[in-house]
Amino acid sequence: MDYSIIIYFIAIFIQITVTFEYNDDYDVEQQVASQSFVPISEPIDHLSSSIFDSLSQSNLSLASFLFTDHTINLDGLGISNIEPNTFVNYRVPVTTIILASNFLSYLPNNIFQPFSSTLINLNLQHNQFRSLFNNYFLRHLEQLRTLDLSKNQLHELHKQDFTDLRRLETLILRENKLTCIPYAIFSRCRTITTLDLSDNQISIMDPNxxxxxxxxxxxxxxxxxLGQRLLTHQLMEPIKNLEYLDLENTQLNDLSPFLFISNQHLLSIKLRRNNFQTKVNDSSHSLQRTFCRADSLIEIDLVSTHLRSLDVCTYDQVPSLQRLYLMNNPLHCTCDLFYLKYGDIYRVLLTDGNGVDRVHTDIDTYLDRWISRPELRRHLEKAHARGDFYRLPIELSLFARCATPKQWLGREIGNITGIFTQCQQRWSHIEQECQNYCQLDKQIEASMTTIKNTSLRSIQSSSFFVELYFVVLAFRLCI
Incomplete structure (x- = not known):
């Protein structure tokens, strides 16, 4: 008996069966997809309970279900007004509501009451809200985690706007008309981890x-x-757990010394598209000692900031600093700039691990060969672990190029070699100059003490009023 023929027919049968099953599944999916989206041909200017109920029954795209994530999606329907009882008949425990790209400037006070215990995400971006004052629709949303009010017309903020948002983690106010950030404006929602105030017109900011x-x-x-006058020690002091700060294009010319001394979790600062212009051989550098004592800082973005030279000790004394982004700057390449990357590398490679200097007839050739080898990183990490130097070399970003002097014109600063002979003497002086560079002086210490005392008095004052509130409350209950 020829089993090959039998096997051949079995294979054909399996292929036909699978094809039919695939086509059946595809037809079902297409049918569900066609039923799940009913295009709305005309804008819904006034949304009422009856209109919403009919929409939710006929248009499955308004209510997307993914495991326990229940979403009402009313994006881009041309809604100008919503009646207070619009969602009263909707019994699903909604976690996300999307009302983006409509014409809303006001919402009824209890509009989200049916979802007060379940609503986590509220998207109101690209509407026409000018203010949230006397607009209490956010009240009692105690589970809300994300609130997106970007691309509106908000021109003012009040503490009362965020009352009862006790679990809010992300607040997005990007692309509004805000000009001022008042005193402790977000104190009613202390759980915020992400705050987006970008693309506004903020020129006034209370120090607190x-x-x-x-x-x-x-x-x-x-x-x-903003300008640098708004960015003070007092402003930065409360946000002790800050990890990422974006100050791109904020009209900065300089920043204060030790500005981030209170932010011991700060990892990254973005300063691109500001104007930190410096002159060659000018001792008064921009950002002088700004990053001193910011001991957790890993990267600083200085792209397109008109920098010509850096205050080398400011960056050298940040032990965790790994990357400096310097692209699109007219850099004057000197031994000071090269020291940040190459100084420690050369010192490590010229010793045998026991602190004894190696002797080489052509030091630059030896070192240039090592600079491009992948084993260098492991070698440096071992030297760092032994304590041969206190930080790993700083990467000076690809594509950052020298503008002067002529010998390095157009060269990438991260790939310049053969500089040990001409920089060795200067590097030894830099090491000595930077040793105590980030020590606090009396003026800075006095300023920090004042800020701490002010903060302490503020906390004590808050505690006093809380205690007074409970005393009055107890008295009223007794009466």
Whole structure:
């Protein structure tokens, strides 16, 4: 009996069966997809309970279900007004509501009452809200985690706007018309970890604007006319857990010394598209000692900031600093700049691991060969672990190029070799100059003490009023 023929027919049968099953599944999916989206041909200017009920029954795209994530999606329907009882008949425990790209400027006070215990995400971006004052639709949303109010017309903020948002983690206010951030404006929602204020017109900011935001990790302030006078020690002091700060295009010319001394979790600062212009051989550098004592800082973005030279000790004394982004700057390449990457590398490679100097007839050739080898990183990490130097070499970003002097014109600063002979003497002086560079002087210490005392008095004052509140409450209950 020829089994090959039998096997051949079995294979054909399996292929036909699978094809039919695939086509059946595809037809079912297409049918569900066609039923799940009913295009809305005309804008819904006025949304009522009856209209919403009919939409939710006929248009499955309004309610997307993914495991326990229940979403009402009313994006881009041309809605100008919503009646207070619009969602009263909707019994699903909704976690996300999307009302983006409509024409809303006001919402009824209890509009989200049916979802007060379940609503986690509320997207109101690209509407026409000018203010949230006397607009209490956010009240009692105690489970809300994310609130997106970007691309509206908000021109003011009030503490009362965020009352009862006790679990709010992400607040997005990007692309509004805000000009001022008042005192402790976010103190009613102390759990915020991400705050986006970018692309506004903020030129006034109270020194205590971020008071109570102890959990804040990401702060976005880009594209605002801040100026350096707004960025003070007092402003930065409360946000002790900050990890990422975006100050791109904020009209900065300089920043204060030791500005981030209170931010011991700060990992990354974005300063691109500001104007930190410096002159060659000018001792008064921009950003002088700005990053001193920011001991957790890993990267600083200085792209397109008109920098010609750096205050080398400021960056050298940040032990965790790994990357400096310097692209699109007219850099004057000197031994000071090269020291940040090459100084420690050369010192390590010229010793045998026991601190004894090696003798080479052509030191630059030996070192240039090592610079491009992948084993170098492991060698440096071992030397760092032994304590041969206190930080790993700083990467000076690809594509950052020298503008002067002529010998290095157009060369990438991360790939320049053969500089040990001409820089060796200067590097030894830099090491001595930078040794105590980030020690606090009396003026800075006095300023920090004042800030701490002010903060302490503020906390004590808050505690006093809380205690007074409970005393009055107890008295009323007794009466």
């Amino acid at each position: 604007a971020f008071r109570s935001l102890y959990r804040l990790k990401t702060l976005l302030l880009s594209n605002n006319p």
